[in-house]
Amino acid sequence: MAGGTVLVVGGGLAGITAALGLADAGRSVTLVEARPRLGGLTHSFRRSSRAGDLWVDNGQHVFLRCCTSYRRLLDRLGVSDLVSLQPRMDIPVRSGASPRVARLRRSALPAPLHLAGALAAYRWLPPAARVSAARAALALGSVDPDDPAVDEESFGRWLARRGQGPRAVEALWDLVGVATLNAPAERASLALAATVFQLGLLESNDAGDIGWVRVPLQRLHGDAAARALAAAGVRVELRTRVGRLPTTYDDVVVATGPAVSEDLLPGDALDLAPGWSARLGSSPIVNVHVVLDSAVLDEPFVAAVDSPLQWVFDRTAGSGLDPATGQYLALSLSAAEELLGRSVAELREWTLPELGRLLPRSRSARVLDFFVTREPQATFRAAPGSRKWRPATATRLPGLHLAGAWTDTGWPATMEGAVRSGEAAVASVLGRRTERTALGATA
Template identity: 50%
Template sequence: MDVCVVGGGLAGIAAAVRLADAGARVTLLERRRELGGATYSFRHGDLVVDTGQHVFLRCYARYRALLDRLGTGELTRIQPRFAVPVLSPGQRPHLLSRARGLPAPAHLLPALVGYRFLSRRERLAAVAAAGALRAVDPDDPRTDRRSFGSWLAEHGQGPGAVRRLWDLITIAALNTPADDASLALAARVFRTGLLDAADSGDIGRPSVALSQLHGDPAHRLLARLGVRVVTGSRVDAVRPDGAGFRISTARSATTDAGRADLSADAVVLAVPHEAAAHLVPAEAAAGHGEWHRLGRSPIVNVHLRYGAPVTRLAFAAAVNSPVQWVFDRTPEGVRGDQYLVISVSAADDVIGVPTGQLIAAYTEAVAGLFPAARRASLREAFVTREPRATFRQSPGCRTFRPAARTRLPGLALAGAWTDTGWPDTMEGAVRSGEHAADVVLAHLASPTRDLEATP
């Protein structure tokens, strides 16, 4: 059985590994020259720069299992317990952390009761809201139609508490503020990541560049599994062809010119939703014309390289500041300077701002959080933009997220935008790829496969 996986991001990699493990002959086609999808790295002078600051949580079980399969699980660091320094201009850092030895959800009680950026009344209301959130069912369709912001207001959370507490997590995890976020996806984040198990929200970070964590080792693993990987190959069309499919590419698998058609018994389409809407045959998925309604939400990263260290923190969140999250990405072994990345999610208001203005604004904002930054020389500054970082995870978005199984047997969809029940995260991408592979394998194992494929 021959299966073609279109797309070499985390979803496509996970699907290809699952299929190869099951004995399928797999060809993976990727438009770019390297694997990894949205999680890749590039060189900028002597720096290796990641596309976004992709952290993960201990509860990302399938993603962590994929890292172990790639042999890169040890190239990440996971906190022994959830702990986030929260900064505000002119104030000392506050450590928001779970308590040791307490079961969920009591493990967060000291953190909420002692959170310095809320009033005493706001803290008590936040404790009550966190308890109520445990009862929200993220799989209930009615939950998806509500906004997280409206639910928080109903549970006594004012605008200040939402901005200084709930949005710290919501904006980072869903790439949208609470007022514009699906309650179902917010409940998935807070329940699975923070409330249901004491250690689920412990934060993991790569200790190497993303390409070293995902793309390069995926090439090696897939080669060992016998997967044929073709990069630099753009797929133009996927069409039914008898009992299988014909996949048309813009360039040959062996040369840089001409077209090439591949045949396969089944296809996993692991590409962004805009590309999938273009490639999926009309008879395959009802409603695929509305996938565009998922939209896109941008992320902007401001990179600042100082001539001297300005903070000892590995990462931190911020309130009352344009800075949302800041990460120390100084290369291992470098002494004397410091490379910080400011990650700005839900960046609709800044995605089009000129680079010079962004650098000036965020240099000043960082100085407000780290006074030493005023005394350190700024050796280099640049901006990276991800206009299509995630789909827009707003109320009602689940209506437009398709299942992996399409109406055309043998063609399955993968990607964090599909209906995984999870937000647009690395965990959601891996889950989607594995599920799509299972859908394809079930089809190929069906004794009625040929009958199902007959028009």
């Protein structure tokens, strides 16, 4: 329905999606963002180093072919040509205890047979464990993520009941699960894990093809969004904090983080007890950045077993580093509670030997730069029972809506989840008759 004014609070992927969708539907939209840039948790900054000036992403983000909403946003921003998407899922997996490499590569067979060959040849599991893992994967496909009892159960407990021992959890299930859920299986909701594995690996043979960014995230998201929003007629106000929700708009979409959103919302806006955002909680991600004077990784990324390093990405091209000068590696460490408080010196002493075991050529390379970025509240905590603390898009107050990867999208806290929440906010606004937001006094 055309007409009506909307305020979107928050300029991350959820807020950007909501603002563009509402502007495209004919609404007069204002977007406010406290930071001096758009993009939320997916942003970049400049850093000077001995290797030259670098573009640094605050974190390493990948997506899958099944992330249709996120890919639709890239199309809307006009930046789909700035990402790469595998023609066929292929994950190189290296071990910190062996120089050999295994690959989880799908075939052209229909799902779930498309992974049978990869699992049968997966050297980091004994043959009997591979058969057991295949049975568990088939059983996971029948789990109902919408069942409240499923959300209350931990993924680790479910795996143990299916005969998945510590080695299978480390070398297979957590290889994917920790990166997408930001939690190990023992601390993750079975419902969220089932969503990840069903949509990403079990329902369609091409759903798990991996995509990654070839440019700085700020260029892909924030800068492109600024252009698209301006072209759509959205008024954008950066460096603008909202301490009180105004009553001068027909609709308001709050697309900030959980704690900020709880502070902004009137006490009667949700059917949740006060303190719900703290109960939902958060999980950190630590990213270690290593610039070397020579290339030590020949692929865009590698996953790790028998190592605490999890995933390593080649960010040379995206950072602007001349490949003739060296290679820029970004090590993404999810569920990093134990690493969050370590100093850069401690992390360097811990990381470089582990990197040498995983990528032997790095042992003889000279370190040109080493630094760390931390996101203490990178995602909501994907724990068992978390869904009851994730509010729906529509609130109890007419004209007040929520967006954010932490809302009840059914997805974990991913870029896809954030964009889906923005799309849900658009539907929520457009599905209601235009009426003045009745917010009353707010904190």
